[in-house]
Amino acid sequence: MTRFKDKRILITGGTSGIGLATAKRIVAEGGEVAVTGVTQDHLDEAGRDLPSGSLVLRNDASDPEAAKDLAEKIKDQMGQIDGAYLNAGFGKNMATEDVDADGFDAMMDVNVRGVALQMAALKPLIKDGGAVLVTSSVAPYLGGAKGAIYAASKASCLAMARSWSKDLAPRNIRVNAVAPGPIETNFFDALGKGGDEAEDMKKQIAEAVPLGRMGKPDEVAAVTCFLLSDDASYVSGSEYMVDGGMTLR
Template structure:
């Protein structure tokens, strides 16, 4: 039997990278998947790749009106939600000397504010016993030069999981975190780095991973599936590192 048969799952940032890989896996496991993203063309392409068990809704998680529209459509179509994967996020490096208010507000607006209200606004539709998975990063533990604001935003995500696990215990809603290490996703193309800088960054990071390579989006998706399904029925409040041993070794 499929692990998510009959489940309704919402995945923010589901049009590429980890979000898209997870949406494909969820659909394969029997879920109906609702994905969001800021770019309509990419959403439509992703929905076609996922197949018949997916719908796409354009929206920016840092925009409250877009989140309200998302959940209004989900309520009208399905009436409830079983799984939320709050995945949408950005990573734009900046050393402390160059951090601007705009950079800070943009990063925290999407990675922290957007994630918080993604979950809060889902709660009226989320079934008791449902699963919430938050996408953080190994940078919530490990320091990388130039990623201070991004790391702080991901540390906030980890903190949310602890608090929300306590706050939602009466509803038996499990809140967990997945923290990827370096993963081959389009996010590196959006950091504002040159091709040479990206290659040098990748080579440097790979040397810090005991398994000696970047991970794949589908490897993160498998971890998210575990946290979303009944396989993890006694797992709550954890931070699951999927990082090739980067943090632990």
Template sequence: MKRLEGKRTLITGGTSGIGLETARQFLAEGARVAVTGSNPATLEQARQVLGPDALVLRVDAGDVAGQRQLAHTLGEAFGQLDAVFVNAGMADFRPLEQFDEAGFDRTIAVNVKGPYFLLQALLPILAKPASVVLNTSINAHLGMPNSSVYALSKAALISLARTLSGELIGRGIRVNAVSPGPVSTPLYGKLGLPPAELERTAAAILAQVPAGRFGEPSEIAKAVVFLASDESAFTVGSELVIDGGMSTL
């Protein structure tokens, strides 16, 4: 039997990279899938890749009102949700002296505030049992230069996985986190760096990975499938680090 047979699921930021691959694997495991994104091009790409069985929705991950509307839409479409992968996020890497308030606020809105209020809005339609998986980052554990705002936003999600797991387990809702290391996704292309500098940045990151390579989206997606499935029924408030050994250095 497929591991997610009949489960009703949501993947935010599900139109590219880790999110899109996770959606593909959820569908292959028998789930009903809704994905969100904000880029018209990747939304269309997701429709092509995932096919007519997936619900593809345009939502700004940092907009609180948008999260409430998303919860309403999903309640009408699915009734309830059995699994949620909170994956939408952004990375803005700058030195401390170059960060401005607008950039700080946008990162926090997309990576922390939006996810927090999404989970609040979803509470009435989360099934019992249900699984919530937060996509955090190994950056929360590393002192990587220029990643201060990104890292603090991901550290907040790790904290949420712990605190909400204690708060919600009585409702049958498990909350866990995955913390990927560097993964081959379009995220790095969104850093706004010139190609040569992006290449140098990638090489510097790669030098810190004992496994000698970047991870693949499928490797993260497999972990999310496990955490979303009943196989992980006794896994609560955990953080699964998937970083090729980067955090061991």
């Protein structure tokens, strides 16, 4: 397929996991990509995995000045873009009694404020007829005991995407959200889990999924690329679950 021939797509949080899988698929389908990340190992990995000419940019969504800096770099090096996938974010479990201002702000700064500022800065660079995609989550639907703040942040992403779908509709720019379920990424590393503990968690999670397993980044990328492509030309203001049926239980 060549759905992305002559198209330029920006992916924040695109140096690992779902973001990198999406970038690889876009390139394979004829597109050009710019990806952002903050971890040097992931930046290096993306630099190796993506072809020459791809932009790999260090950009920290928790920094309120980062969105403007990102937009300036994209404008200078790519010009107008055909789509933006606002995927940068992170999750951390926090028991209700352990929530404090610093922990709350850290998650909201990246998952909500970062996305909002990115959209504000990038809006003028997105071509009429283009596409915007935001990563939400199944977390708001599942109600995890220690996931209140993360779930709230991702519910905010969906709310923003739906509002933006109306704001950008006059320019024929579609805005949608993708809600991944449990996906085999570096999730457990971020939680500080490893070895037997990680395997036990994976088993428990798989048992909660009707399909009986965790998903793979490429399986989410198949959906993100659909929503970013012209194949989804009449899809806007929607949220697509990629969760093996988990939210149906």
